[in-house]
Amino acid sequence: MSLSVLVVDDQAVVRAAFAAVIDAEEDMTVVGEAGDGAAAVRLAEELRPDVVVMDVRMPGMDGIAATRIITGREDACRVLVLTTFDLDAYVFDALRAGASGFLLKDVHTSELLGGIRVVASGESVLAPSATRRLIGHYASGAGNGFPAGSGSHGLDGLTGRERSVLTMVASGLNNAEIAEEFGIAIGTVKSHVNAVLRKLGLRDRVQATILAYDLGLARPNPPGGPS
Structure with a gap:
């Protein structure tokens, strides 16, 4: 199509x-x-x-x-x-x-x-330059309060696995890498990601990453720092 x-x-x-x-x-x-x-x-x-x-x-x-x-x-x-x-x-x-x-x-x-x-x-x-700027923004501490979207930011509704998936998404892992980390099917990872986005009222992985930074679930490395 x-x-x-x-x-x-x-x-x-x-x-x-x-x-x-x-x-x-x-x-x-x-x-x-x-x-x-x-x-x-x-x-x-x-x-x-x-x-x-x-x-x-x-x-x-x-x-x-x-x-x-x-x-x-x-x-x-x-x-x-x-x-x-x-x-x-x-x-x-x-x-x-x-x-x-x-x-x-x-x-x-x-x-x-x-x-x-x-x-x-x-x-x-x-764009790679935009990613560097976004990470640098958070690494410097300037990202506090940067809104991820209009949805609820409470994590109480997430399961333990969904919270772990959110952290890995924020770390830049794709679905295949997350599946390998947990030893589960890629389709299962997709289901977890979709559940996280739905429960938190987020549009996509970019907003999920920003939210994870805001809530302290992920800590980006400063530009030029260790990966």
């Missing part, structure tokens, strides 16, 4: 270029294009794409505000933020707004397409 994608960028040439690359893929279809946040919000509601590829800096409503509205809807589509500007504020604001991914516009085409597929599958993707 083809993934439906909405491309949002205020520069028509850039928008057309991204749309052409995405539409050329056999498993993807560009269902619409928008030049500003307000149009993105309207088209996301009308077209219900699987993924919105969202620019940040646009006239009128910017991409962060549009992302917040789109991801706040029931049965919301997923948003992959794509921007020229590698700034801390954009990374953090995009994640706060509910984006499932953050990549730079100079990313290789294969990484962009891979990012769309990852986000559509319910996972999350971050």
